[in-house]
Amino acid sequence: MQISISLDSNSEHSLQNQVFESIREQILSGHLKSGMLMPSTRILNEQLSVSRNTIILAYDRLIAEGYLFSKKTVGTFVNPNLPEDSLMLMDENSKNTIKRVQDKEKSTPKRHPVAFQGRVQALFNPYREKLDVDFWVGRPDPQSFPINIWRQLTLKNLSHSGSSMTEYHDPAGIYDLRKAIADHLRPARGIECSPEQIIIVNGIQEALNVVSRVLIKQDTPAVMECPCYQGAAYVLESYGAKLHPVPVDSEGLDVNLLPDKETALAYVTPSHQYPLGATLPLERRVRLLDWARDTGAYIVEDDYDSDFRHQGSPLTAVAGQDRYGYVIYMGTFSKSIGAALRLGYMVMPEELVEPARTAKALMDNGHAWLDQAVMMEFITSGAYLKHLRCIRRTYLSRRDTLIQELQNNFGDVQLSGLEGGMHLVWHLPESLPEAKEVQQVAQDAGVGIYSLPAAAAHDFGKKGYRERALLFGYSSTTEDQIRDGIARISNALK
Ligand SMILES: Cc1ncc(COP(=O)(O)O)c(C=O)c1O
CATH class of the missing domain: 1.10.10.10 (Winged helix-like DNA-binding domain superfamily/Winged helix DNA-binding domain)
Known part of the structure; x- marks a missing residue:
């Protein structure tokens, strides 16, 4: 009922x-x-x-x-x-x-009021069981998880663990993993940092909590992309931040509209704007860094899916272009390996390392040792790069199939977010109903496609975005499923 x-x-x-x-x-x-x-x-x-x-x-x-x-x-x-x-x-x-x-x-029995107020980001898909084809966003291919090597490395590290499983470790993470990540980031993202600047976290979600703990008090101003990732907006809001939405256009954050006033931080996704998918061009990155210097704000760079760059030359992260230490960089293994690992990292400007390490210690005394040890060997053995090379190829051909099928079935479609990542956005033509309605029609036909609020995007009530944009994650659907799914949507909409 x-x-x-x-x-x-x-x-x-x-x-x-x-x-x-x-x-x-x-x-x-x-x-x-x-x-x-x-x-x-x-x-x-x-x-x-x-x-x-x-x-x-x-x-x-x-x-x-x-x-x-x-x-x-x-x-x-x-x-x-x-x-x-x-x-x-x-x-x-x-x-x-x-x-x-x-x-x-x-x-009403006498009770102490609950002090915490918060909202949950829509990362879990409640419809999954009912769908035959699911274009849910940001999910790695389940077949791609490197199960054999993970098992080997887990068993090996367990059998040599000595006291490692029974002791507390550095809350910032085990040094060798932080070094492996620093060594990876240099060539991969153009970021020069020391292992000491790296803090291992329970995914980007925890990194956002650590940063909020360090920089946000009641009414602290923070700039957000509009629309943005719900998980970022909701966590900052839960610490009392006063959010200042800055619109996103076809090139990403409109840096001309950044506020002049003092701001603690600007949360951005320059590699593949979430949710609309733009890659922030170089001149806007430079303007963003200049703005940070002028206002004293930190830039929080969420680089969640930058491992996948399908076209155009690889872009250095904003953190790699930052010569004055204004960028807090966040990376995750949720998209490249698996979200259930809950493993990510942040690169902190020097002066924030100790406050962030302390905040992390207060939250959970550091990440689980075994996961860190396995990840460290996964990276240093070269298996991580091999794994990335393999899934990049898979995701690229899935992306191409999706574009092709949308064009075959709907003609001259307007798409964004194609250059990288694991999802693209279809901007609906006037001839079709609003995104929420198309989402429902597709769902009734057994296919999951997602309007912005359903895909963990937050638009601060500015409905223009949510009404005509639909997100398609393509990383966890096979090419056959993509063909079947788009044909079903097309038939259902006729
Ligand atoms: C833009 C963005 N940042 C961060 C995350 C979450 O990352 P993590 O699993 O590392 O917490 C997501 C999840 O989909 C995301 O879309």
């Missing part, structure tokens, strides 16, 4: 609170009847496109406060014995309707 709940992502109340309030109100108004079976948390999280945890926590609270009760292995029900302080009153206008009016003072 479905129940009706509407959520407002711009509300100052967390999604969890909104779900809790909505269900409680519907119980008190008699709309949800006593003893009624509630939808499972999984169904509700899919219906509302929020994380399952949000629903679980809301249900937990409704149970704790006596509005719901759960029967093991059967389900969750509306409690016939509602919190005893709720008053039953006859509605004056209709004798049949019973309204429950709550005496808040008495019925």
